[in-house]
Amino acid sequence: MTRRLLLATLGAVPLALSATSPIDASRLRSRLEELSLCGRVAGGSFADGVSRVAFSDADIAGRALVMRWMRKAGLDPKIDAAGNIFGRRAGSDSKLEPVLFGSHTDSVPNGGNFDGDLGTLSAIEVIEALNAQRIVTRRPLEIVDWTNEEGVAYNNGLFGSRAVAGLLDPGEMDAVWQGVSQKDALKKIGGDAGRIDSAKRSAGWFHAYFELHIEQGGNLDREKIPIGVVEGIVAIDRYEVEFRGFANHAGTTPMADRQDALLAASELTIAVNEIVRGEPGRQVGTIGHMEVIPNAPNVVPGMVKMTVELRDLSAEKILRLGGAVETRAREIAAKTRTALEFRKGSHHGSALADPKLQTLIEDSSAKLGFATKRLPSGAGHDAQSMARMGQMAMIFVPSVNGISHSPKELTRWEDCANGAAVLLETVRRAAS
């Protein structure tokens, strides 16, 4: 508590930690700030966020910075065929599998300066801190900056980690986005589509995977808890829903004669909210995308396409909720005399964090004097690909007001440094 008070008092002075932690909070901050220049709007400031979509010039510049800092930390960065950047630090027993940790540095358009960046640059800080203390871990360490986590490019995220886990979709290498093929995009960042299979690794190739990340939700910030221990990454079911009514003249079509697809879609939007909130738990349900056709003020909407997205750690629960949504959608279609198409667009299973690794993070946090809270990750992360190959766990730090994917995304410098310190302690223990 004294520690927390001290840091709070010092506010933005990042050297506070250095007295007790080998993490150089000042360098971590200055590197986050320097990285933010890659993809910053012209004339803007750090607070204006960043647009560093994967494979863009800004992304290439950001990756070059990451590799420069890796070399400064004594690592020899290697780019695999999927464009992932790896850096390996030898352990005392080279036959053991490494402890792997890292994150990504691509962003969404108009995103923030912490999502991904914090975990990647903290991984480098961990190496620097071990170097400074001349600690050699028993296991080798391997840090990573994953390719195209956000999936804005090619509308398909976790690209790099899925390539490593052998989870690429058929035909994914043939995708074209904004006139550029996935193959050419990979070439731009030093990858090689022709050898993409060489990026694939075998299950068990690492001993444990850790990822430090901002929470992106408001739980830790609201409860003033500095460290979140992720229980797992939620399962996501996405449904593509289409109501087809009849587009007709808004002036000449009596109310009783209408087959208004937007009226049906509106009823379903409300129903999804009711169904998801109708039982206890942390499940969420979202209608984030809706397309009204023809979308003219004077035409009764003839068609609406919408997505219903459900998330929870329990895949069974969201499957059941999806069934309830479909039942309501059919009732609404009958009532509004619209035709319904309701199909599952995608399913992503949940990825549970390893319980022993969760305990390891809690013990490391306790040693450093940080309170922790277990919570699910509502967002997807490269850690879910790694969960298919071995044990993983994630460390969360607070997002002010829970805002993310926005220039308003903010994690206090103190919380950044705290997260890096917990990552260091956790990795050190896991590698010993």
Add this chain to the structure above:
Amino acid sequence: MTRRLLLATLGAVPLALSATSPIDASRLRSRLEELSLCGRVAGGSFADGVSRVAFSDADIAGRALVMRWMRKAGLDPKIDAAGNIFGRRAGSDSKLEPVLFGSHTDSVPNGGNFDGDLGTLSAIEVIEALNAQRIVTRRPLEIVDWTNEEGVAYNNGLFGSRAVAGLLDPGEMDAVWQGVSQKDALKKIGGDAGRIDSAKRSAGWFHAYFELHIEQGGNLDREKIPIGVVEGIVAIDRYEVEFRGFANHAGTTPMADRQDALLAASELTIAVNEIVRGEPGRQVGTIGHMEVIPNAPNVVPGMVKMTVELRDLSAEKILRLGGAVETRAREIAAKTRTALEFRKGSHHGSALADPKLQTLIEDSSAKLGFATKRLPSGAGHDAQSMARMGQMAMIFVPSVNGISHSPKELTRWEDCANGAAVLLETVRRAAS
């Protein structure tokens, strides 16, 4: 009834009328078919509808056909500065104001072959029929093909008739649409923006204005009544509504923390339907346009922009309903913790048809053996501009299934000819 039965039996054989009416139903049909070629999709048929947006090449071609047929009917077509095509037939008393009638030949994209076309080509048929019978009316007759009734171009309809009535908006001549200025567009069709004021006429310049048009709604078709007598054109209030919540991550934002603008918009959509249907009458209310921002499946919608449109013959009634909608919108905003912007986008007053002219249409129909029904026009028409300058009335014919602004728009040939016959009889009486 025998007449109706005869026509029904003969079906598509359009000569049925010619035995008893001077209207040449066969020529009317063949001209509607020929006009439909201007703006038909390549390789399509009549049933594929038409795209003849004002000022397009298709529109120019259609207007050339209209002028050719006017000349065949002995008229000397004149284009005014607003691009309206007028054709005058002398009466026996040249000092009297003319009886004016006509419609338009522009269409919406992917529109039908009857909206506007029927009234314009029937006006030419009326002249032809009078010529064939060597009838000279006491009053002069003037027929018209109005410019840009639909208002797809420049998003502002009734252009030609508003120019004549002095109802153009300030700055309207400076508008640019699809890279072409309104001035240049007018030049393309023989108008003259520099002299646009010369198109303006004085109140009372015509004795009466008549417009034959398809109903575009399903009342006449459902009740199997061949002729509709329009009581007036409804008033239209359009509101621009914006709910502003907060765009946030769909995975990390708990349901209770959301400020979901789409949830608010959906509640308002349902409320508008309830409010409009909550009292007797023929009023309609439509949310036809909705824009969700950012509109991504995995982002809680931060903003929704939508239009609420209300129509009724009674301007007072829709004003009151608009008030009720705003009250509900404020309640919904409070409940969903969203900010509301609710403002009136536009108001178009109602235009009542002259009661004596309505009776004249009914008498003319009765003479020809047609049942009639009085009804409002839910759609706007050039007749509403003319109502500002003198007395007007409209004749409706059935739209099969009430479909309009669609390739599926259909009025049976028999009903087209019936409408032209009623127009002829009505004009003849009004001009006598």
